[in-house]
Amino acid sequence: MADSFLLNGKNASFEPGQTILEAAGNNGITIPTLCHLKGTTPTGACRICLVEVAGARTLMAACSTPVSTGMDVRTDTDRVHQSRKLVVELLLSSGRHDCMVCEANGDCRLQDLAYFYGIKEPRFKQADEFYPVEDRNPFIVRDFSRCILCGRCVQACNEVVVNRAISLGYRGAETKIVTGGDKAYDESDCVFCGQCVQACPVGALTEKKAVGLARTWETRKIRTTCPYCGVGCQMWLHVKDGRITKTTAVEDAEPNRGRLCIKGRFGYDFLYSGERLKTPLIRENGNFREASWDEALDLVAAKFKDTIDRFGPDSVAGVSCARSLNEDSYQMQKLFRAVFGTNNIDHCART
Amino acid sequence: MTNSFADFAKAKLFIIIGSNMTEAHPVAATFVKDAVLAGAQLIVIDPRRSGIADFAHLHVPIKVGSDVAFLNGVMNVLISEGLYDKKYVESCTTGFDKLKAKVMEYPPEKAAEISGVSADLIRETARRLASIKPAMLIYTLGITEHICGVKNVLSCANIQMLLGNVGFECGGVNPLRGQNNVQGACDMGALPNVFPGYQRVDNPEARAKFQAAWKCEELPGKPGLMMPQMIDGLPEGKVKALYIFGENLANTEPDIRHVEHCLSSAEFLVCQDIFPTETTRFAHVILPAAAWSENDGTFTSSERRVNRVRTASDPPGKAKPNWWIFREIARRLGHHWESNSAKEIWDNEVSRLAPSLAGIRYSRLRNNGLQWPVPNDKHAGTPTLHGDGCFTCGLGVFSPVDWIPPAETPDESYPLLLSTGRRLYHYHTRTQTGRSKGINDLLGEETADISPEDASALGIKDGEMVKVESRRGEVVVKANVTNRVPAGMVWMAFHFREGCANWLTNPVYDPITLTAEYKACAIRIAKTG
Numbered sequence: 001m002a003d004s005f006l007l008n009g010k011n012a013s014f015e016p017g018q019t020i021l022e023a024a025g026n027n028g029i030t031i032p033t034l035c036h037l038k039g040t041t042p043t044g045a046c047r048i049c050l051v052e053v054a055g056a057r058t059l060m061a062a063c064s065t066p067v068s069t070g071m072d073v074r075t076d077t078d079r080v081h082q083s084r085k086l087v088v089e090l091l092l093s094s095g096r097h098d099c100m101v102c103e104a105n106g107d108c109r110l111q112d113l114a115y116f117y118g119i120k121e122p123r124f125k126q127a128d129e130f131y132p133v134e135d136r137n138p139f140i141v142r143d144f145s146r147c148i149l150c151g152r153c154v155q156a157c158n159e160v161v162v163n164r165a166i167s168l169g170y171r172g173a174e175t176k177i178v179t180g181g182d183k184a185y186d187e188s189d190c191v192f193c194g195q196c197v198q199a200c201p202v203g204a205l206t207e208k209k210a211v212g213l214a215r216t217w218e219t220r221k222i223r224t225t226c227p228y229c230g231v232g233c234q235m236w237l238h239v240k241d242g243r244i245t246k247t248t249a250v251e252d253a254e255p256n257r258g259r260l261c262i263k264g265r266f267g268y269d270f271l272y273s274g275e276r277l278k279t280p281l282i283r284e285n286g287n288f289r290e291a292s293w294d295e296a297l298d299l300v301a302a303k304f305k306d307t308i309d310r311f312g313p314d315s316v317a318g319v320s321c322a323r324s325l326n327e328d329s330y331q332m333q334k335l336f337r338a339v340f341g342t343n344n345i346d347h348c349a350r351t
Numbered sequence: 352m353t354n355s356f357a358d359f360a361k362a363k364l365f366i367i368i369g370s371n372m373t374e375a376h377p378v379a380a381t382f383v384k385d386a387v388l389a390g391a392q393l394i395v396i397d398p399r400r401s402g403i404a405d406f407a408h409l410h411v412p413i414k415v416g417s418d419v420a421f422l423n424g425v426m427n428v429l430i431s432e433g434l435y436d437k438k439y440v441e442s443c444t445t446g447f448d449k450l451k452a453k454v455m456e457y458p459p460e461k462a463a464e465i466s467g468v469s470a471d472l473i474r475e476t477a478r479r480l481a482s483i484k485p486a487m488l489i490y491t492l493g494i495t496e497h498i499c500g501v502k503n504v505l506s507c508a509n510i511q512m513l514l515g516n517v518g519f520e521c522g523g524v525n526p527l528r529g530q531n532n533v534q535g536a537c538d539m540g541a542l543p544n545v546f547p548g549y550q551r552v553d554n555p556e557a558r559a560k561f562q563a564a565w566k567c568e569e570l571p572g573k574p575g576l577m578m579p580q581m582i583d584g585l586p587e588g589k590v591k592a593l594y595i596f597g598e599n600l601a602n603t604e605p606d607i608r609h610v611e612h613c614l615s616s617a618e619f620l621v622c623q624d625i626f627p628t629e630t631t632r633f634a635h636v637i638l639p640a641a642a643w644s645e646n647d648g649t650f651t652s653s654e655r656r657v658n659r660v661r662t663a664s665d666p667p668g669k670a671k672p673n674w675w676i677f678r679e680i681a682r683r684l685g686h687h688w689e690s691n692s693a694k695e696i697w698d699n700e701v702s703r704l705a706p707s708l709a710g711i712r713y714s715r716l717r718n719n720g721l722q723w724p725v726p727n728d729k730h731a732g733t734p735t736l737h738g739d740g741c742f743t744c745g746l747g748v749f750s751p752v753d754w755i756p757p758a759e760t761p762d763e764s765y766p767l768l769l770s771t772g773r774r775l776y777h778y779h780t781r782t783q784t785g786r787s788k789g790i791n792d793l794l795g796e797e798t799a800d801i802s803p804e805d806a807s808a809l810g811i812k813d814g815e816m817v818k819v820e821s822r823r824g825e826v827v828v829k830a831n832v833t834n835r836v837p838a839g840m841v842w843m844a845f846h847f848r849e850g851c852a853n854w855l856t857n858p859v860y861d862p863i864t865l866t867a868e869y870k871a872c873a874i875r876i877a878k879t880g
Contacts, residue, residue, distance in 0.1 A: 161377075161381045161384075162388065209788065225659065227531050227643035228783075230527060230528030230534060231356065231378050231379045231527070232652025232653070242663070242664040242665060254355075254356070254357060255356035255378075256378050261775075263784060264378070266789065270642075270786035271645070273626070276625060276667045277624060277626060277640070280669065296638060297679050298683060300594075301680050301683035304594075304684075305684060307592040315591040316591065317581040317584065319578055319600070322533035324640075325660060325673070326535040326536075326650065326697070328648070329536040329539040330547060330701055331677035331678060334677070334688075335677045335680060337561070337567075339680070339681045342575055343573065343574055345575060346543050346576070346577050346578040348530070350866035351603070
């Protein structure tokens, strides 16, 4: 029997140890967050999840406050909304949040909150001095002017993928997200898994290869399985006009639960290499010449048939591909067994 | 894998042997690291101080190729000190007496002498392993790429059964597969001895079943050639025509010079690929194929999870799906295959013919896919094999094995041992990662990773060019002086044509699987110029 507490005046259940954020979520109340990263230690850094708790002196951060029996929590009061709006206004004033040219436009939590609270013009003086944009590495653009210091990239790097390349540097107003003692990404311990980009709720960390290819709302997301190692990570292909603009990990999917590595996240654009084989080729006098499918397939069929006729079915052999589809390997072994009449079919299974 | 990746996040004790997880399976490694941060114990057995060893409570740097001796030594302690799971051994396994007799020949002192770690460390490993149940054993190619690969695998199974760890969540024997669909290619019967679903070709009933399904003439019952036999069969004239689909054998197989000689002696060679490679140079016909994300289908991951792969764009030019190409060749030889899409192939053939995949249909492969065996449409899949120690084959069979040394060990002429593998940033022969913008910027060339001790003895400085020679060939690469490699060893990968470790590796094989001994050969190294 779960314990109960009061959520917006109604009885709600919770499991001991749950935070207000988790318990509210289970009871159908979504509390907005910026810094909260599922599965990591709550930091309570952004203050956007503040809620009213009866008897508490101040508003409480839902992400880091555990629920207790009988607690009276209100998520939807004027005081809560005024406070959240103030946080959003302060965050907006702290950076250069010009959504028009931001890669995250349309996929930004700060933008969503500003929209929700109807913030049309700045209430506070805008900051105008920022650390320069870092885009010297091939994969990740880091724009400090858009960084809201939520620390999700720090959490992702240290507590999710545990690559320990990103941390919070300096103090107070000087606070900055740093890699390797405030060096560039490519000079630090970073292994370019891009988990920080996946975690960034705004446009501070974005995929360099995606720049200029599409606005977020122009793409459709296609779920697929990563083509590299045997873990089988689930990923979204963000596609516009038949071209992958970027990939992201599928959150809450087995086996990767929102994670990818450098190869999965940034290793897709070989597809668009000009070196792709585009037409069948037949060797003639030591050189390859282009051929039609009919000509090439007729030749392959005839050569295999002739070889089998002359030397028997076991004189032909095939190596299948451990990177291609199940259906492809199935077809190839069927071709060798049912058509050629040999079990000389293998692949690099053991290496 | 007997178990699932989901177990990694919640396991209490890991034994990782011969697996450079943080580089070869980075995402799987993140869950191990998470578990360690949450309190799990981690024992890493690896000659190198690999990335995952940084998180280990115990790193056991055994000598390359000494796995059987080391594990026999550990099992000796488990039995001598009464630390093994007697109840499990009694009720779930058979052959314990033979195993006991064998491992008694490997007291910790003897195992220590062979494996190069102290007897005390062997005892400590055994005691730690017995202290928490279940423990999860994870291995990769450090176990299999030896002439004794099968013995190494059997040793992993022996120790996990002795500890009573097979058949439980967060336990089991878990090989991480190096390629996205190497599991699937096996499941589909791209092996010389089995049809799809591991039904043996030498079983007349299986042959009759497939003959009926495929409406073909009598199927051959003699197991076929394995890949190294095919390659060697070319110059011997045994194999006249070879069809290579999506493999770059000229870079991936040991002893490149020999492999290229073989490929060049093919009377007829077909290559079906997405790029020109070192291997397609030898082809008589090259067929352009659709790549990942250019056609629909399925992959099967290490954890036996069948999952969908979906189309995002069209293949370039005239490139075609691979299944279509095979179907067209069959048609030209009088075989008209009905299935005309990946979905039809799976739903109408694969799942009907392979009992372990019978319950998997495309309509069920939404979201997270299904882990085989899935014997029927209602079955939800099998995250853990051999549930509760009830082995699929009855009792778990202990297979006692003896240690043998690698085929080639360092000597006066070639005094160092070369071991090889993969690095984080690249994948295999770089046909894909080498053409993905930016990855070459992070890793643009091969290096010979060498210990500070050996480097200093040879007067080699970090970053200097060195010549690495074996009895097969030589390469010139940069030296990478690193304390991750133990003295006496050099480590290289096979990603770059120039400086590819396979100019040097030894084409000797495990007698059962014909897996090559990529992990051990003798070399010498010297500064160039």
